[in-house]
Amino acid sequence: MFYIIFRYEFKFIQSIVDEVSRKLNRIPLNVATHPVGLQSRVSDVNSLLELECNDVKMIGIYGIGGIGKTTIAKAVYNTIYGQFRYASFLANVRENASHRVGLVKLQERLLFEILGEKGMKLGNVDKGINIIKDRLCRKRVLLVIDNVDDVEQLQALVGGFDWFGPGSRIIITTRDKHLLTAHEIGLTYEVKKLNHIESLQLFSWNAFKRSEPKETYLDISNRAVCYAEGLPLALTILGSDLCGRSIHQWESALDKYKRTPNRKVQDILRISFDGLEENEKEIFLYIACFFKGEIMEYASKALRACDLHPVIGIAVLVDKSLINLDEKGVLSMHDLIQDMGKEIVRQESPMDPGKRSRLWYYEDVLQVLTDGTVIIIC
């Protein structure tokens, strides 16, 4: 008799341990180090979600690049995912879905994260749609589809309210509000810029590691904050950049910015790039063009082969908030910063790709190779 009870209890305990480790595998996402103004925005979204309601709800978070949509979505996900048995955060959809195969891969990832079944092969998007619908329509899921830029992506991943079980919540972030309208998402949340006080706070946390500027830097901080126009990304970059630089260096950097014609966000991010040493500049450009999303070890190896010093270089870039290293050692970088990096390389020779220092776009590569303007030395 003892044996049977023991077996029973043993199995019972195993099932608890299995469930616990399944839950633990859903690790909370890394959110901004200095979440200034985040609490109120997260609460706004949470109240829109009405978790107690048993309908399926899709909500769209929209706003310009660098305003903090992904950060808000991550923070919301972290506060509520514990209340869902099935949850998944699909990051960087825009980037990962750039071709049809990419969409299928995203569908597979969605199913894998929710159902935990390995090695699902969907074949094509339409088949993927049917399987998602079939497998999830009775499950209460929490899904975040981050950074969408094409209705096609929504159609492939979250095509209809009837795809998901009662009580499901789908959160979509995008720069393009029309996309939400086109997909008939009525619930939307526009991410507002930070106000001046919040801006100054976020800037100061990055520049001075405290909530307000140092006395002597008060004036220049106020000016820098105005240029950042309430964009958390720009504030973080500018703040991290000022940290450890003299006022004079900064005055000239801001003056230069003042003279640029249309003052895009990229131009303000550029201030930080311009202040880098040669080694860091090179490493930054390599990462922007080739190593975003790669493991640091791998990138370092390649960079060392280019006679660069990746250990110190990457550390500096992380300090300047230009790149991030997640807990798994993967290099990441905000889209706008990556665009800036690629633009710098493109500007080396806008018309003739053969004269640029780096090529990442296959058509450019093809053109250069067929023109015979380069000789490959193996």
Added chain:
Amino acid sequence: MAASSSSFNHGYVYHVFLSFRGEDTRENFTGHLYNALDQRGINTFIDDEGLRIGEEISQALLKAIEESRISIIIFSKNYANSTWCLDELVKILECKKEKGQVVCSVFYNISPSDVRHQRGSYEEAFDMLEERFEDKKEKVKKWRMALTEAANLSGWHFSNGYILIFFNYSAFSFFRIIFEKLVKI
């Protein structure tokens, strides 16, 4: 606003916090569960008796609950007899609400509905508590509500009932059916 990121970021020390009545389950079920979690590399907080001195629940215990990702509450016969257990439970549900802590219940040889409606041994426990805390009616009410809420969460129900039934019948075929069922669970 303080720019502390703890509420959105990890900031966890333990994977799992176990809330249980020591005299009921420490030597058996909870002990086994702890070992099984530990073997799988899941960092689990299990208190030692030292933390339970005096009337009030200790700060160390409250902190451990806050620093855990998941809480598992093991309801057993005498769980509600202990004010520490009940205070733990209130704290756990607070963390669930505020920080999205994941909470699961195990009903160990007790029916979820007894916990939900405070019947059976829980009724006896509350009779005593109501007498003891006559001047703190709010506190007792809070405990009751916490039990009801926790019993409504997803959980596992463990009962030795099957095995007792089997021994009353003691028929071989029945033994086999039940045995196979148990092994499959």
